[in-house]
Amino acid sequence: MSRIGKKFRxxxxxxxxxxxxxIMTGHPDIARTRRLIHILEDSGADIxxxxxxxxxxxxxxxxxxxxxxxxxxxxxxxRSVIEFVGGIRNVTQIPIILMTYYNPVFxxxxxxxxxxxxxxxxxxxxxxxxxxxxxxxxxxxxxxxGLDTIFLLAPTSTAPRIERVTKASTGFIYYVSITGxxxxxxxxxxxxxxxxxxxxxxxxxxxxxxxxxSTPEEAAAVSRFADGVIVGSAIVKQAGRPDEEIRDYxxxxxxxxx
Amino acid sequence: xxALDELDAAYRAIKKDREFLKELxxxxxxxxxxxxxxxxxxxxxxxxxxxxxxxxxxxxxxxxAHKINNAIGQALLAKKMGKKRLIAETGAGQHGVAxxxxxxxxxxxxxxxxxxxxxARQSLNVFRMKLLGARVVEVSTGSRTLKDAxxxxxxxxxxxxxxxxxxxxxxxxxHPFPSMVRDFQSxxxxxxxxxxxxxxxxxxxxLIACVGGGSNSIGLFNDFLGDHGVRMIGVxxxxxxxxxxxxxxxxxxxxxxxxxxxxxxxxxxxxxxVLGTHSVSAGLDYASVxxxxxxxxxxxxxxxxxxxxxxxxxxxxxxxxxxxxxPALESAxxxxxxxxxxxxxxxxxxxxxxxxxxGDKDVQHVARIKGIEL
Numbered sequence: 001m002s003r004i005g006k007k008f009r010x011x012x013x014x015x016x017x018x019x020x021x022x023i024m025t026g027h028p029d030i031a032r033t034r035r036l037i038h039i040l041e042d043s044g045a046d047i048x049x050x051x052x053x054x055x056x057x058x059x060x061x062x063x064x065x066x067x068x069x070x071x072x073x074x075x076x077x078x079r080s081v082i083e084f085v086g087g088i089r090n091v092t093q094i095p096i097i098l099m100t101y102y103n104p105v106f107x108x109x110x111x112x113x114x115x116x117x118x119x120x121x122x123x124x125x126x127x128x129x130x131x132x133x134x135x136x137x138x139x140x141x142x143x144x145x146g147l148d149t150i151f152l153l154a155p156t157s158t159a160p161r162i163e164r165v166t167k168a169s170t171g172f173i174y175y176v177s178i179t180g181x182x183x184x185x186x187x188x189x190x191x192x193x194x195x196x197x198x199x200x201x202x203x204x205x206x207x208x209x210x211x212x213x214s215t216p217e218e219a220a221a222v223s224r225f226a227d228g229v230i231v232g233s234a235i236v237k238q239a240g241r242p243d244e245e246i247r248d249y250x251x252x253x254x255x256x257x258x
Numbered sequence: 259x260x261a262l263d264e265l266d267a268a269y270r271a272i273k274k275d276r277e278f279l280k281e282l283x284x285x286x287x288x289x290x291x292x293x294x295x296x297x298x299x300x301x302x303x304x305x306x307x308x309x310x311x312x313x314x315x316x317x318x319x320x321x322x323a324h325k326i327n328n329a330i331g332q333a334l335l336a337k338k339m340g341k342k343r344l345i346a347e348t349g350a351g352q353h354g355v356a357x358x359x360x361x362x363x364x365x366x367x368x369x370x371x372x373x374x375x376x377x378a379r380q381s382l383n384v385f386r387m388k389l390l391g392a393r394v395v396e397v398s399t400g401s402r403t404l405k406d407a408x409x410x411x412x413x414x415x416x417x418x419x420x421x422x423x424x425x426x427x428x429x430x431x432x433h434p435f436p437s438m439v440r441d442f443q444s445x446x447x448x449x450x451x452x453x454x455x456x457x458x459x460x461x462x463x464x465l466i467a468c469v470g471g472g473s474n475s476i477g478l479f480n481d482f483l484g485d486h487g488v489r490m491i492g493v494x495x496x497x498x499x500x501x502x503x504x505x506x507x508x509x510x511x512x513x514x515x516x517x518x519x520x521x522x523x524x525x526x527x528x529x530x531x532v533l534g535t536h537s538v539s540a541g542l543d544y545a546s547v548x549x550x551x552x553x554x555x556x557x558x559x560x561x562x563x564x565x566x567x568x569x570x571x572x573x574x575x576x577x578x579x580x581x582x583x584x585p586a587l588e589s590a591x592x593x594x595x596x597x598x599x600x601x602x603x604x605x606x607x608x609x610x611x612x613x614x615x616x617g618d619k620d621v622q623h624v625a626r627i628k629g630i631e632l
Contacts, residue, residue, distance in 0.1 A: 055531040056400065056409055056517060059416070065399055077529040103516045107530030129519065131259050156260040156419060180417035 003095045003123045004148050004171035007046055008206040008227060018172075018228030019044055019219075019257045020208055021235050021250070022099065024051035024064060025081045026071030028240045034088060039243060041094050043250035049126070049230065052081045052100035059128040061183030063233040078104040078113070086120035097124040097150065097171075105130075105138070114141035124148030124171045132168035139168060150174050155195060166203035172228060173199065175209045183233030184212045193225045216256035223257040261419045266434040268339045273441070278334065285330055286445065289363070290320045292327075294446075296453035296610070301580040302597075309463070309603035311596055313583070313613045314450050314478060323586065323615030324446060324474045325356035329425060331442035333360030336423035343367040343418065346425040347411040349376055349404035349470065350541035350588060351383025352615055353427030358392035360425070368392040371410040373403040376540045379623050401534045404470075404544045408518055428471025429548035432519030436548055443477030450610055451481050458608055464599065465490045467612035468591040469562065470506070470541045472548035474614035479560060489561070491599070492551060493591045495537030496564035504536035507564040508547045509555055517545065522552040538567035538627070539587035539620070565594040573597055574617060574624065586615030587623070 001009070011018055021040050025033050033050075040048055053071035057064060078100060085096055098117065105113050105127065117125065125147060130138065132151050142149045148171030153162060156179055166173060177192060178184055196207055209222045210230025219229045231253060238246050272278040286292040295318065299311045316324035329346075336344055344361045345368070348354030354370040361368035370387050374396050377384055387394050400406035408431070415424040426435040429443075447465075454462050465482060467475035469492040482488045497505030505511060508523040515524030517532060525533040525545045537543040554560040565573070570587055573594035578584045585593055589612070596611045603609075617624075625632050 056405065058409055058412055058518065061413075062399075072531065077531075079529065103524070103526065103532075104530035106516050107526065107528070129516075133259075154260075158260050158263070161259060161263075178417075179419050181413045184417065 002146060002148050002171055004047060004097070007095050008172060011046065017223040017226065017257050018046040018208060019254050020047045020049060020210070020228050020230040021045050022049040022051060022230060022232035023239060024053060024067035024071055024236055025084060026053065026074050026076035027067035027236065028070060029074060030076065030084065032239065033084070036239060037088060037092060039246060040250065041092055043247055044254035045094065045250070046228070047095040047097060049097045049099050049232070050081060050085070052078050052098055052104060054101040054104060057101060059181055061181045061233060063183045063236050067236050067239070078108055082117050082120045082122065085122050089121040095123040096121065097126055098122055099126045099128070102127050102130040110138045111141045114138070114145045114147050118145035118147045122147065124150050126150045126152070126174060128152060132164050135168060152176050153199065154179060155192060162199055162202055166199065166205060169205055172206040172208050173203070174230070175199070175207050175226065176211045177209050177222065178212050180211065182211055196225055216252045219253050220256040229257045261415065262432050262434070268335060269434050269438050272335055272338060278338065282331060282334060286327070290326050290330065291318065292445065293449040293453070294318050296450055296457065298457065299581055302577065303600070305580050306597055306600040308600040308605060309607035309609045310605070311600055312454065312462070312608065312610045314446060314610055316446060316474065316612060316614045317583070317585065317589070317616035321352070321355050321359050322618065323352040323356065324443060324477060325353040325427060326359065327445055327477065328427065328439050328442040328473060329353065329356035329360040330363065332423065332425045333357070333364045333366065336366060336425070337364045339423065341366070341421060341423040343369070343422040344425050345369045345371065345411055345414050345422055346427055347371045347404060347407035348427065349407070349543060350539065350586070351376070351380040351387070351619060352541065352586070354392070354394070355383050355386050355390065357425045357427070358387045358390035361392060362390050369395055369414070371395050371397050371407040371414070373401070373407050374398040375402040376404065376407070380540055380619055382622065383619050403535070403540065405532065412518065428473040429476050429550060430471045430518065430520050430546065436520065436550055439473050440476045440480060440550065443473050444480040446474065446477035446612065447479060447481035450478060454608065454610060461485050461488050462608040462610045463487070463489060464607070464609040465612070466493065466592045466595050466599070466609060468493045468542060468588050468614060469547060469551060470495070470544050470588060472551045474612050476548065476550060478610070478612040483559065490559065491595055492560050492562045493595045494562060494564040495539060495542035495591060496566035496569070497536040497538070499566055500564070505564070506535040506537045506543050506545070508545070509562040510564055514552070515546070520546065520549045522546050522549040538570060539591065541586070541588040542591065563595060565591040569594040571624065571627065574620070583613070584617035584621070585613055586617050587620045589614045590617070
């Protein structure tokens with residue numbers, strides 16, 4: 001079982017839900033990213049999503065777009081993010097997922113990507129612009145190297161799509177809480193809860209919910225019916241603030257997710 | 259994905275729907291002004307002294323470019339699908355104007371995404387869109403041109419997918435857009451074939467069209483793909499030259515990549531990030547190219563070349579003076595290629611150039627380049 005799978009199993013045993021923060025690698029700079037990972041783990045993060053900057057981040061709102069720009073200007077690439085993970089594995093064993101767009105992976109080579117990422121200690125990958133329909137090659141190589149492939153479902157997903165995504169996903173399923181881009185305003189819709197219940201009938205894979213969650217209240221509401229809560233833009237916004245302020249915010253999220 | 263599945267199903271249904279096709283063909287005739295003429299360009303032919311050059315006059319279509327063929331088709335489709343709102347990206351502004359026109363015609367709301375660099379060089383079209391009742395949203399992220407406008411358009415569509423149809427303006431993006439846009443544009447080649455057979459009694463030797471995303475060129479080429487004697491040339495934007503790195507020649511300077519839901523040739527760095535592009539014409543200033551063009555290039559069916567900014571500007575003036583037709587700067591790239599090719603060909607050979615748009619929108623921009631205050 002993968003490190004992500006074990007994490008969800010342990011959480012379930014102790015009746016807890018996963019807190020999955022997202023940060024952009026190299027925003028505001030790489031030293032800060034290293035520090036933030038320490039703070040996140042210290043504040044009770046269960047899994048960390050590391051953003052890989054891309055020139056055209058289609059699924060992201062202004063906050064993560066700007067963070068990606070900053071990171072690109074500092075020369076952060078898919079290769080350097082993989083090396084970065086390799087470099088911190090002597091200090092932390094927290095499960096790490098890369099969130100990247102498809103073209104950098106395609107250019108890197110899917111087989112080489114799966115091999116290099118797994119060797120560096122990356123546990124999973126999320127590629128928002130790669131539907132499972134087109135992911136056969138990546139899935140094959142990821143399985144071979146023990147890398148989890150996490151695909152996305154949304155409130156608009158139909159039954160055939162749910163089936164396809166649940167089959168292709170390992171580790172967990174990423175449920176996008178809204179139709180929209182990262183950092184949008186969350187409009188908590190009761191239908192999400194029943195939609196997720198319908199997905200559970202098809203699959204025993206844990207379901208984490210993200211996009212648009214920024215306050216402890218929202219995190220608490222989502223954690224009632226999800227196995228994990230992903231918070232991205234709201235944390236990215238604070239990446240440059242003093243450690244104590246970020247810790248306070250992260251602690252408030254951690255306490256809300258149960 | 260569900261939105262694309264929904265669109266694909268809807269498009270497949272209307273493709274065979276007699277009523278829809280009848281409505282579209284009536285609008286093509288009475289609203290767009292089709293068929294557009296195939297004009298024998300005698301003075302340009304005499305001036306170049308070689309092959310006979312015909313111009314397919316898409317510049318005479320309503321709103322002044324071929325973009326209307328696709329926009330009206332998609333607006334009708336959106337209406338049938340029960341959507342309330344159209345959104346689109348635009349580079350030169352022609353597709354934005356065409357979509358705003360389609361929205362006005364069908365009574366739908368309309369928002370157009372446009373890069374701030376393009377807004378600056380195409381202010382006339384920005385005002386036209388507003389006159390037509392559309393809201394123009396400035397996109398100042400990334401390279402502030404067409405690619406970024408598409409990103410914003412797709413982000414909007416992801417957010418408002420239930421009520422909104424995204425009118426992709428070119429043969430790019432995820433399926434079904436490339437084939438749907440090709441189908442709506444292929445009326446150009448169907449007409450041109452009939453017209454040249456009537457005028458010359460035979461098929462042409464060459465077809466030439468400019469290639470940004472590639473909709474006007476696919477529109478002209480599609481009906482001739484099975485005619486093996488017809489050679490085809492797609493002309494990309496060479497900008498300031500390939501070596502300068504400031505161009506939009508994806509075939510000459512790019513490699514295979516995946517952007518905005520399509521796999522094709524792409525201008526990118528070794529890490530898979532998309533490179534900035536440059537062209538004097540906003541409509542060709544784009545980092546990738548329609549995937550069907552990539553296929554036609556790899557199979558050798560179509561040859562791709564490029565014209566640099568200066569060559570396009572020269573052709574812009576050449577056609578204005580010899581024929582009294584001011585071409586769009588995009589189309590001037592195709593005219594430039596014709597002016598290189600024709601003199602070396604026998605006088606009984608025939609070239610059809612797709613004059614995809616008229617140049618009124620570019621007049622101010624060209625004056626600025628020439629240092630003339632208007």
